[in-house]
């Protein structure tokens with residue numbers, strides 16, 4: 363079985379990119395997964411996506427892997443490109459791991475995601491999306507607040523000044539987001555309390571792996587307890603050293619509520635296969651979803667793999683499980699199958715010739731038994 367491990371290789375695209383470390387990390391994940399999966403009759407090959415080049419599409423059309431492990435978090439160093447990749451894979455009829463375009467897009471449009479959560483009754487902090495000075499002036503949320511870019515992840519753009527206690531701090535933080543990221547600022551109620559991560563794996567059933575908690579240490583004394591960019595990505599910083607993620611066992615009832623809340627959030631966005639939902643829990647035990655990560659870090663040293671290890675899955679087993687979960691979904695759930703070749707009989711007359719001609723340029727689309735052969739065991 364051939365598996366392509368598709369990942370962005372765009373860390374050099376912008377010298378002063380605020381998310382640079384995050385973008386470099388994914389290359390290491392691709393190579394760890396390739397090592398874990400390549401054995402016996404399975405060959406797992408990293409497939410980098412350089413800048414805005416679509417060469418990977420040609421590669422996939424030529425080699426036709428059984429599965430793409432989709433680790434792409436950006437295209438051309440732009441996180442907004444993340445959601446385009448599943449669209450391209452679906453156009454190619456190519457099974458892939460992880461969430462589809464809609465879920466990835468929502469996770470990176472945090473204001474929209476929170477609207478969906480609110481509509482579904484999932485607990486999430488009060489918020490406002492602020493794009494104009496008028497919206498900023500009209501904002502009425504109780505302090506303390508936290509201000510973040512609404513279209514980034516991996517703690518990009520987050521530091522101690524992101525937590526604000528008065529109007530002046532709020533204005534500074536919002537304008538910093540506008541100037542630096544050219545996107546709306548998401549202003550959210552700051553939830554004082556524990557920070558707990560729920561890793562989710564599988565679709566039917568969906569399993570919660572052991573939970574982890576961020577332990578904020580001395581570097582955070584008198585400062586907001588947040589996983590800032592430094593805390594997440596700069597090993598030499600005091601914030602990084604003093605914010606380890608450790609396994610946590612919550613009291614049974616609280617555990618149940620936290621996992622239910624995380625699973626509802628994951629399902630509300632239409633996420634699939636794997637991901638991590640981050641919550642804050644107030645001192646009186648109320649969980650709030652703060653972040654949904656459908657494309658979470660799969661590095662062997664990162665939280666997801668560590669949680670899997672606690673559940674008895676070493677890294678190779680986790681990698682295999684990710685493959686199984688995606689292939690199961692492609693075969694079991696007809697609605698989730700890749701679009702694949704257009705079927706002219708379902709197409710209105712006027713479009714029929716156009717689609718039939720396109721199908722002709724994709725010879726594999728007509729390979730007999732193409733769908734069934736994809737599920738063959740490694």
Ligand SMILES: Nc1ncnc2c1ncn2[C@@H]1O[C@H](COP(=O)(O)OP(=O)(O)O)[C@@H](O)[C@H]1O
Pocket residue numbers: 487508510514515516517518520550551552553554557587588589590640642652653
């Ligand atoms: N509403 C909130 N209340 C308290 N802390 C928050 C809140 N939102 C974010 N944080 C802190 O900021 C960090 C980064 O924010 P998050 O929303 O997870 O952004 P990202 O998608 O960049 O990871 C979180 O890990 C948490 O420590």
Ligand SMILES: [Mg+2]
Pocket residue numbers: 516517640653
């Ligand atoms: Mg986060």
